[in-house]
Amino acid sequence: MSDPTARNTSTAPTGPTRRTGPAARIDAATPAHRDRAVDALRAFAVLGVVLGHWLVTALVGDGRTLRTASPLQHLPWLAPVSWVFQTLAVFFLVGGHVATRSLASARARGVPYHHWLRGRMVRLFKPVVAVLALWTAVAVALLLSGVEFATTRTLVKLALSPLWFLLVFAVLTAATPLLTRLHPLWPLAVVLHVDLLRFGLGAPGALGWINVAAGWLVPYTLGAAWSRGELDRRRSGWILLVCGAAATAALVALAGYPAAMVGVPGAAVSNLDPPTLAAVTFGLAQCGLALLLRAPLARALRRPLAWAAVALVNLSAMTLFLWHQTALMATTAMTLPLGSRPGLHTRPDHLGWVADRLLWLPVFACALAVCWAAFHSWERGTGERKDPGGPRARSRVVRTHHPGKDVRHV
Template sequence: MRDFARRIESATPADRDRAVDALRAIAILGVVLGHWLVTALVVDSGTVHGASPLRYLPGLTPASWLFQTLAVFFLVGGLVGAKSHAGARARGESYGRWLRARMSRLLRPLAVVPVVWTVAACAMLASGVDQDTVRALCKLVWSPLWFLVVFAALTAATPLVAKLHPLWPFAVVLVVDLYRFGLDARGSFAAVNVAAGWLVPYCLGAAWSRGELHSRRTGWTLLLGGAAATAALVLWAGYPATMVGVPGVAVSNLDPPTLAVVTFGLAQCGAALLLIGPLRRALRRPALWAVVATLNLSAMTVFLWHQTAMIAVTATGLWMGGTLPGLHTVPDEPGWVLARLAWLPAFAAALLICRLAFRSYERQRPTRTKSLVVREGRPARPVAARRVQGPSWSLLPGGARHDPNERPE
């Protein structure tokens, strides 16, 4: 392991901003652990359906504050997307070529998911599994992927939104919510917040790329201001306290994003900015950096297949041992939470198997450019690698370089 860590250390460019990779890894892990902890597959009369412990155990609401980390991912996406586009323009690269490179990192790993799950759904139906169960399982896999659609759209719009002030999309969310809740209006117009809500942290990331968010005062302002605004909206404006969707609840903070989840995202972005300095210092350790780099190598695979891993463990448990606590039971008591925590290593093991099976779809195809890459378990050596921004092992949403003249804090 020490040799592996040293190989990654030696292959990492000196100007790579490791803290940005760490923020991306934190965001991915937050989503994965959040889904594993607040999503249950309940077996009832031979049919499997989804449930959430947040509906039965309101005391778990703070877990949604800890594991709903999408704003951090969009912040990093805006930072890296804006830097990448600026670099492409400086090299005289066309928008189409730049966009194809960006989209390939998203779409190539995604393409295999519908193939595998179409085969799986057909096999389940042919073996006699009822349609409601198959529908619930497929929905569990597909529902988190809306995030990739929004991220791809914002990435494609980077040249237009890179210089957009975050207050503009924030104002759109505010107006939509005033009309939606203040006037008790219902309609599809609220879907505008799907783009506007996540455009706020994306624009913050683009501003960060221009050097506008480097002061600690900005971080503290976003953190404290966002937290205070979120608390006020929950306590006095009637917004839900949970920052994720809960089945059976009339209003969701995520579907579409509400003003509360946007202000909560501002607080998360402020916390991320304040963590940059400590993360840069901590990631000077080769062992810690190796963990972050390895996770970034498989970021899309982890995101795309973490629900499949949970489903695989649930199905295996049902086949081998019947109804098991924390796996197939209704999440309506604290004992379910403890049992679910005990199942997390099994979910992680299943996800590792998925990673081994599908990680090749994240690897960049070789071309003429030579660069140094790290291969797990093998010595580093020069190989053909694709000509992309950042080091060849960097992945979604790309490599960020640290300005050596920028203050670490």
């Protein structure tokens, strides 16, 4: 997923160590310049989205029709859960940081922009082919078997919902040469004015879709500023965290924005669909916290076992992200013959449902592991070619050694 470049931010342990076991071998094979804290932030962002969806997404039968439901509909006081697991701003922060550094490295090596972009788009969209192929077949099979169209639409929409994020991310990645010097206050001002027009002056709600680009531009351009060294001081992290949290609290308490930072079925206003000013200020707070955690994460990831876990998540990030909703729905469907199971098929309208859903998380994880085993090859080996005939560049999380061959990065 990433392509870190020249600046040496190594967190690898120094001094003589005995390398035994898979974790130690992964640690030893990691390039010295790898910024492990960046990979940890990306891993946390991906896992936050996965766990968040598993905790607040339910499929409930309504006659012959399946529809989505959320415990946040019935238990609004659970909104703080969304503050923990809505981590997309961190992903865009890391994405802007890595893309900016990767582009600078490509330029330094004389790699043309279109070659650089093609490599990043292949990495981003190659794993999508398997998801689209499978769910096209599933949708056709469901409709031919007489399943209600509304049910089929619900399932397909849920399975393909991660794709909206990839489209936005792809557009911002393609525009990286134009965004590397854009100050985050400019897109933040756009979001502010769009919300003023929508909620204050009665402008059409469709105007809010401008915020799909502007809202995620804010953390993306923060990532670009980070790559330029403008956010290296801890003071920058504290300013973002405190000001972002204070602004979000004021918007929720005084301006009537929803407290939940995810979409809630049936809600009049969603903070995420499209992004609101509250979602963006909340993202600023998350980005500030992420910047403050860099040093502690770097120290923690000197431990081979911790780094191995982060490296493996990064190597499978797209597979985990694209297939986690499928894992949830597969578990829901395969357990239907056993009858209505609490926390899975029942209405999420009481606290007991939440406790039951927590017990299902390991089952979802096992289903996702099956999806990973079946489809992770679509993510492995993606990369970019430099000049025609040049070597193939790969995501350099760890190196693998083959007898009689050069070192290969994977």
